[in-house]
Amino acid sequence: MAEEVVLMKGNEAIAHAAIRIGVDGYFGYPITPQSEVLETLAEQKPWETTGMVVLQAESEVAAINMVYGGAGTGKMVMTSSSSPGVSLKQEGISYIAGAELPCLIVNVMRGGPGLGTIQPSQADYFQTTKGGGHGDYHLIALAPASVQEMADFVKLGFDLAFKYRNPAMILADGVIGQMMEKVVLPEPRPRRTDEEIIKQCPWASTGCKGRKPIVITSLELDPAVMEQRNLHLQNKYAEIEANERRYEEIECEDAEYLIVAFGSCARIAQKAMEHAREEGIKVGLFRPITLWPFPSPEIAERAKQVKGILVVELNSGQMIEDVKLAVECNVPVHHFGRLGGIVPDPDEVVDALKEKLIK
Amino acid sequence: MTITEENNMTKEEIMKPENLVYQKPKLLNDNPMHYCPGCSHGVVHKLIAEVIEEMGMSEKAIGISPVGCAVFMYNYLDIDCQEAAHGRAPALATAIKRLWPDRLVFTYQGDGDLACIGTAETIHALNRGENITIIFINNAIYGMTGGQMAPTTLVGMKTATCPYGRDPEIHGYPLKMTEIAATLEGTCYVTRQSVHTVAAIRKAKKAIRKAFENSMQGKGSNLVEIVSTCNSGWKMSPEKANKWMEENMFPFYQLGDLKDTTL
Numbered sequence: 001m002a003e004e005v006v007l008m009k010g011n012e013a014i015a016h017a018a019i020r021i022g023v024d025g026y027f028g029y030p031i032t033p034q035s036e037v038l039e040t041l042a043e044q045k046p047w048e049t050t051g052m053v054v055l056q057a058e059s060e061v062a063a064i065n066m067v068y069g070g071a072g073t074g075k076m077v078m079t080s081s082s083s084p085g086v087s088l089k090q091e092g093i094s095y096i097a098g099a100e101l102p103c104l105i106v107n108v109m110r111g112g113p114g115l116g117t118i119q120p121s122q123a124d125y126f127q128t129t130k131g132g133g134h135g136d137y138h139l140i141a142l143a144p145a146s147v148q149e150m151a152d153f154v155k156l157g158f159d160l161a162f163k164y165r166n167p168a169m170i171l172a173d174g175v176i177g178q179m180m181e182k183v184v185l186p187e188p189r190p191r192r193t194d195e196e197i198i199k200q201c202p203w204a205s206t207g208c209k210g211r212k213p214i215v216i217t218s219l220e221l222d223p224a225v226m227e228q229r230n231l232h233l234q235n236k237y238a239e240i241e242a243n244e245r246r247y248e249e250i251e252c253e254d255a256e257y258l259i260v261a262f263g264s265c266a267r268i269a270q271k272a273m274e275h276a277r278e279e280g281i282k283v284g285l286f287r288p289i290t291l292w293p294f295p296s297p298e299i300a301e302r303a304k305q306v307k308g309i310l311v312v313e314l315n316s317g318q319m320i321e322d323v324k325l326a327v328e329c330n331v332p333v334h335h336f337g338r339l340g341g342i343v344p345d346p347d348e349v350v351d352a353l354k355e356k357l358i359k
Numbered sequence: 360m361t362i363t364e365e366n367n368m369t370k371e372e373i374m375k376p377e378n379l380v381y382q383k384p385k386l387l388n389d390n391p392m393h394y395c396p397g398c399s400h401g402v403v404h405k406l407i408a409e410v411i412e413e414m415g416m417s418e419k420a421i422g423i424s425p426v427g428c429a430v431f432m433y434n435y436l437d438i439d440c441q442e443a444a445h446g447r448a449p450a451l452a453t454a455i456k457r458l459w460p461d462r463l464v465f466t467y468q469g470d471g472d473l474a475c476i477g478t479a480e481t482i483h484a485l486n487r488g489e490n491i492t493i494i495f496i497n498n499a500i501y502g503m504t505g506g507q508m509a510p511t512t513l514v515g516m517k518t519a520t521c522p523y524g525r526d527p528e529i530h531g532y533p534l535k536m537t538e539i540a541a542t543l544e545g546t547c548y549v550t551r552q553s554v555h556t557v558a559a560i561r562k563a564k565k566a567i568r569k570a571f572e573n574s575m576q577g578k579g580s581n582l583v584e585i586v587s588t589c590n591s592g593w594k595m596s597p598e599k600a601n602k603w604m605e606e607n608m609f610p611f612y613q614l615g616d617l618k619d620t621t622l
């Protein structure tokens with residue numbers, strides 16, 4: 001059968017992919033630029049087809065706690081929002097990470113701080129990769145650069161979340177959420193039955209039939225036990241860091257300069273790279289796909305051959321810190337960013353490259 | 360030998376199954392409770408255990424414990440439980456019940472948890488008519504954190520954060536969440552009970568049973584408030600606390616059913 005190619009927005013692709021891969025529940029609250037996720041789900045009425053629960057919650061706080069509840073029972077549950085709403089979810093995300101539950105959170109970033117703007121931004125990089133909520137935890141963070149990846153990362157996010165019993169986040173931005181592209185949606189598969197869930201998730205709190213009661217909690221008052229819980233989490237994070245780094249390299253083999261960019265910025269940077277190459281400047285593009293775990297060893301390796309690195313972001317310089325840590329001052333690392341919802345032109349990136357690295 | 364003959368039964372005879380007059384519910388385990396002597400929490404836990412057992416729902420029950428003194432409810436009830444963030448229990452319960460419609464899902468929340476930080480989650484879950492039960496322990500104080508003012512603290516009542524007594528000019532008025540719940544379309548059974556006497560305990564148990572049954576029959580949301588004592592927070596002996604509750608709490612938080620659409 002020929003692959004079915006459809007044209008849709010990134011936000012719509014998230015919704016369609018969720019229905020197709022058999023997500024059990026979506027809980028969200030409207031906020032631009034991601035409201036199409038909930039709108040598309042409401043329009044598709046998956047509760048009549050796959051049995052998926054779709055609920056507009058009273059707030060992002062409630063939505064993430066609905067996800068916490070559903071995740072504790074082993075169901076595939078997700079939420080989506082944009083920056084101000086994701087700030088509200090942080091308490092819940094910390095609880096989910098602390099209780100070691102799988103779920104998917106989508107952040108279609110917009111400019112901040114505060115109410116900010118509804119235009120695209122990548123200013124929640126720190127919030128996503130360095131914590132956000134309280135405590136020593138990490139999210140698995142996936143950064144899509146196309147509508148296709150918006151669709152694909154729903155399944156990937158859930159696969160990783162269940163593999164490690166850890167919340168996963170798709171960190172998109174308003175550009176990827178709103179733009180329309182061709183996309184091949186994932187093959188439909190049925191939702192797991194309750195019996196399958198109980199078998200696959202022996203840790204889930206589903207009613208203690210034929211076994212001892214299970215408690216989903218992150219609370220532990222004995223510091224010695226709590227330290228062990230934390231060490232267990234850290235071991236898990238080390239395993240994720242070792243196994244799940246994802247990235248893409250474009251024209252890096254002969255590169256003398258490297259641009260590092262994620263999400264929509266990587267698309268702009270790719271055009272900038274092409275323009276620079278037309279002028280004879282040998283530039284390569286390194287695109288981290290997982291922002292946590294960060295592909296530090298791979299960037300360090302590629303940095304060995306280049307004279308300088310330009311990190312391009314829709315923020316004032318956040319991922320650049322991880323790039324600098326990765327290359328350990330062996331190569332000059334500079335930043336180019338636009339703020340407040342401005343998306344740069346590829347030629348602005350080329351100019352920045354010349355000005356900051358080549359001079 | 361029966362009890363009526365003579366009152367000189369040996370310990371062994373008393374313990375014989377045929378002489379049993381009362382048994383701890385099986386779902387209430389032997390872990391020593393951390394609650395202060397005289398606290399209402401333990402009594403309500405026992406009632407929940409009895410009702411779940413009597414309904415034959417022990418393998419299908421999922422309880423949500425709050426942040427508050429009852430945070431460790433899951434240490435005493437032998438059923439599956441999930442521990443919510445402060446105030447968020449109704450959101451967890453909403454998702455769990457919708458994803459597992461044949462499960463008995465209930466939350467157990469204090470006044471700070473339900474009527475302050477979790478007001479939005481509580482009102483919206485009730486108003487959506489989620490088929491859950493919310494057990495609301497109103498002791499008019501923040502027990503767990505050491506006796507601070509609660510949304511339900513009575514006017515004039517002294518707490519650690521209103522040491523001169525609750526003054527409406529400064530602190531506003533106590534909130535009657537159960538009265539609010541009774542006005543919501545989604546609720547089917549809203550009642551206010553207490554557990555300070557044997558008769559009250561029997562009534563409270565009936566109320567919990569009715570609420571749980573309603574939730575399993577898909578009739579809507581159920582709220583069972585239990586006007587409770589916190590003798591530690593109130594700085595009173597358990598006996599005095601019960602008396603103080605009767606004299607001060609009951610006139611403001613009047614006992615009885617506020618709404619019952621099943622009649």
Ligand SMILES: Cc1ncc(C[n+]2csc(CCOP(=O)(O)OP(=O)(O)O)c2C)c(N)n1
Binds near residue numbers: 501502509
């Ligand atoms: C977000 C958050 N804020 C504050 C606290 C601290 N805290 C723990 S329990 C509690 C109040 C509990 O009072 P109540 O809900 O009335 O329960 P009780 O202990 O009286 O049964 C507070 C404020 C917390 N754990 N989390």
Ligand code: SF4
Binds near residue numbers: 398399589
């Ligand atoms: S502090 Fe109050 S509510 Fe908490 S256990 Fe003691 S008496 Fe009960």
Ligand SMILES: [Mg+2]
Binds near residue numbers: 471498
């Ligand atoms: Mg209280």
